[in-house]
Amino acid sequence: MTVRVQEKDFDVGAELEHLTKGKKRIGGLAVFVGLVREMHVREGYHRDRVDALTLEHYPGMTEKALEEIEAEAQRRWPIEASLIVHRFGRMEAGDRIVLVAVGSPHREAAFEACEFLVDWLKTKAPFWKLEETPAGDKWVGAHEGDDEAAARWEKK
Amino acid sequence: MKVKYFAWMKRTVGVAEEDVSPPASVTTVGELVAWLRGRSAGHAEALAAGAAFGAAVDKRTATMDVKLTGASEVAFFPPFTGG
Numbered sequence: 019m020t021v022r023v024q025e026k027d028f029d030v031g032a033e034l035e036h037l038t039k040g041k042k043r044i045g046g047l048a049v050f051v052g053l054v055r056e057m058h059v060r061e062g063y064h065r066d067r068v069d070a071l072t073l074e075h076y077p078g079m080t081e082k083a084l085e086e087i088e089a090e091a092q093r094r095w096p097i098e099a100s101l102i103v104h105r106f107g108r109m110e111a112g113d114r115i116v117l118v119a120v121g122s123p124h125r126e127a128a129f130e131a132c133e134f135l136v137d138w139l140k141t142k143a144p145f146w147k148l149e150e151t152p153a154g155d156k157w158v159g160a161h162e163g164d165d166e167a168a169a170r171w172e173k174k
Numbered sequence: 175m176k177v178k179y180f181a182w183m184k185r186t187v188g189v190a191e192e193d194v195s196p197p198a199s200v201t202t203v204g205e206l207v208a209w210l211r212g213r214s215a216g217h218a219e220a221l222a223a224g225a226a227f228g229a230a231v232d233k234r235t236a237t238m239d240v241k242l243t244g245a246s247e248v249a250f251f252p253p254f255t256g257g
Contacts, residue, residue, distance in 0.1 A: 052257055073256065074181055076249060079233035104256065116257055136257060144230070145256025146181035157182045160226070160253030 019092065019100050021084040023075060025107040028117055037101050038121055044098045046125035048132035052116040054109045057149070068149045071158075073106045073115065076144035080104070083143045091120070091135055095127040102135060104145065134171050141168040175242070177210065179220065180251035183227060186220035203229050204238035206248060220250070227252055 020037075030051060038044055057068040084102050091097060099121035109115060118135045122128040147158040178191040200209050207229075211218045221227070229236045230249045242248065 075256070076178075076180060076230070076233070076251070079230055079249070082233055083235075140257035141254060142235070143256050144180070144251060144254055146252060147255045148181070157252065158255045160255055164257075 019088055019097075020102070021081055021088060022101075022103045023077075023080050023084070024103065024105060027105070027114060028103050030114070030117060033101060033103065033117060034119055037099050037119055041099050041121060043123055044121035045123045046128040047099075047119060047121045048125070048128035050116075050118040050132055050136050051114055052136070054111050054113045054115055056111040068111075068151055070108060070110045070150045072108045072148045072150075072155075074146045074148065075104075075106045079144050084139060087135060087138045087142055090138070091131045094134070095120075095122060095131040096124075097122055097127070097131055100131070100135070102139065104139070104143070106145070137164075137167045137171060140164045175245060176247045177206075178247065178249040180249065182252055183220045183250055187216045188214070201242060202238065203231065203236050203240045203242065203248065206242060207238065207250075228254075 034047065034049065038047060054071060084104065088100055088102060091100065097120055101117065101119045103117040105115050118132055120128045120131040120135065122131065141164050149156050149158055175194055175196065176191055177194055179187045179189070184190050196206060196209050200206050207221050211221050227250050229238070231240055231242065231245045232247055
């Protein structure tokens, strides 16, 4: 059960190899890799491309928040191994931002827990995206769809 | 008490963090917000009533009614946009 917040890129293959090594009760490993998407913003009559963003975070709180989210996933699903690696700093389109991996004896739990972790980290971990646009830097606003995705995991 | 600001709030307030000594009458996050608004036009704008921002007390997400008893660090930030 590991959480890491770092500026440098990560090697997905090496991370997964390390995560599952020797853990023979894992029957399914679900993996999510988030990438910087090439986006388009409307500036007046023009549509311009956003090629890069800078991710700011709150050192200390970020790790704490991710650990709490991971602990919640462990309470809900039988998890044999889990990993969250989230980057901060400047990244360009195509770069990896986040890696979430969950290993469980069975695939259903692995898929569900992985999706849960991604949904919750988007709304509960203190990260903020600053896009570089031709008109200057612009902070990204929260996405309503993310709140809805996170809300479906709230316990009734 | 240390107060930190993140993302656009940092730019609006003009500083990333500051040490403040609110009066004893300030006991909750909400009361601290109201008191901080008086520090500058930037504070008033960033922490305006109705502005979409959240808070944390000692690195834990906190609502406006959370008590500041024993708190050493309070942070204010816009909604999270990670992932």
